[in-house]
Amino acid sequence: MIDESIFREYDIRGIVPNQINNLSVKAIAKAVAIKCQNEIVDEVALGRDGRLSGDNLLRSLSSELQSLGINVLNIGIVTSPLLYFAAKKIKSKSGIMITGSHNPKNYNGFKIVINDSPVSGLEILDLISDEFANLKNPGSEIRQDVMNEYINEVISQSGSNNNPMKIVVDCGNGSASEIAPKLIRKLGHQVIELFCKIDGNFPNHHPDPGKVENLQDLIKAVKSQSADIGIAFDGDGDRLGVVSSNGEIIYPDQLMMIFTKEVLKNNQGKKIVFDVKCTNLLDKIISDAGGIPLMSPTGHFHIKNVLKKTKAPLAGEMSGHIFFNDRWYGFDDAHYAAFRLIEILNKSKSSLDDLVKDLPKAFSTPEMNLNVEEDKKFQIVEDFISRADFGTAKKITIDGLRVNFEDGWGLLRASNTTPKLVLRFEANSQKRLNEIKNMFLTQLKKIDETINIKIS
Secondary structure, three states: OOOHHHEOOOOEEEEOOOOOOHHHHHHHHHHHHHHHHHHOOOEEEEEEOOOOOHHHHHHHHHHHHHHOOOEEEEEEEOOHHHHHHHHHHOOOOOEEEEOOOOOOOOEEEEEEEEOOEEEOHHHHHHHHOOOOOOOOOOOOEEEOOOHHHHHHHHHOOOOOOOOOOEEEEEOOOOOOOOHHHHHHHHOOOEEEEEOOOOOOOOOOOOOOOOOHHHHHHHHHHHHHOOOOEEEEEOOOOOEEEEEEOOOOEEOHHHHHHHHHHHHHHHOOOOEEEEEOOOOOHHHHHHHHOOOEEEEEOOOHHHHHHHHHHHOOOEEEOOOOEEEEOOOOOOOEOHHHHHHHHHHHHHHHOOOHHHHHHOOOOOEEOOOEEEEOOOOOHHHHHHHHHHHOOOOOOEEEOOOOEEEEEOOEEEEEEEOOOOOEEEEEEEEOOHHHHHHHHHHHHHHHHHHOOOOOOOOO
8 A cells, every 4th residue: 555645745755665665656657657648748757866775766667657658768866956957858848856855865755847847746646546548559768868968058158267266065975976076177166075975875964955964074174175165965966055165054045145136137127936934134135136026835846836937037945945047947956056156256256255244144043843743744833823823923824834023033834845843033133033933932832732842
């Protein structure tokens, strides 16, 4: 029996082999084939990250899809951006990335795009029970390396490098380990590699740059090597973390401020999309630069759909997903985002520290996570929305509850990928930050006393 909990709002993810196994692969392949039939698609690109279970899953999925009449372009071990790139290049505009993203090493999953649109895990679940009209002829598999084509296309956008930099690259033993150092060297910069050997055991630190603890090795290396910048990638290369020369973590919403100013130079009056976890300061930056701020629910699935609908030139999430849709293809791509940041630094001849110094500041927390039971997390958030009292403050409910005060904001939402509640807070002072945080946590404790909450 298939564990339906693996089908998430914007992808499919679970433990191997308890949840992700031959049975679930067979069902997913059938649902994908039905979707392909409905969309008149006969070919999909397949790729995988470096997880230990990836090879078996790719071979099984490829075999099942072929048996259902779908042709497969097998691009091997790649990052998610390379899979999306490959999908953009084939006639069907379709692909499946086998990846556990930032989940523990015993997880794996599937990110799916069909006919240039992301497909949610819930849609795949709905299709599993549908009837499939068998095709007369089975599909075939072609293997292809797309890395050099990708790199050449990025390089074609780069100008002269008059400011070569020393850059530490931490791939966390994920699937960016080959492409990220190679791309940055091709751009003319010195690369110091940190954990750039693919290893599905992730022996050094977990490849999740959204967690401060996973950036400590990068911070140390940047300082000890007197590097200009440090860049970290997650397990499948669609999220990045950035560290400046003085060891300061530059959070993704700060990067969005830098990218916004650059992108809007040639895109006046266009929307810039950001998720509910991003700073309020980004709103003003966008407006002042001549753009229109647009808040979105968290998740690459939602943001890709918003980008497609609005034709926004740029979008970003606090988790480190950055989507360039001006000179690129609109999918989340950490190595392309790294290129654009390097390009900005090269053109400005400024250090990253200097660029960040000029940005507006606020007191904020990193993303906070509270462990809860998977089947309770959404109900807790619903109860919080209906019962929590924040007076006359503005409530935003597009994804959980974000409460905007005159001097700060707080957020509570349910993670779509893990059994956790996600919180973040920001204010004009440390005192007010603590007040807003404690206001949220106190009311959350009243709603569910079983949650392990520490109130300062």
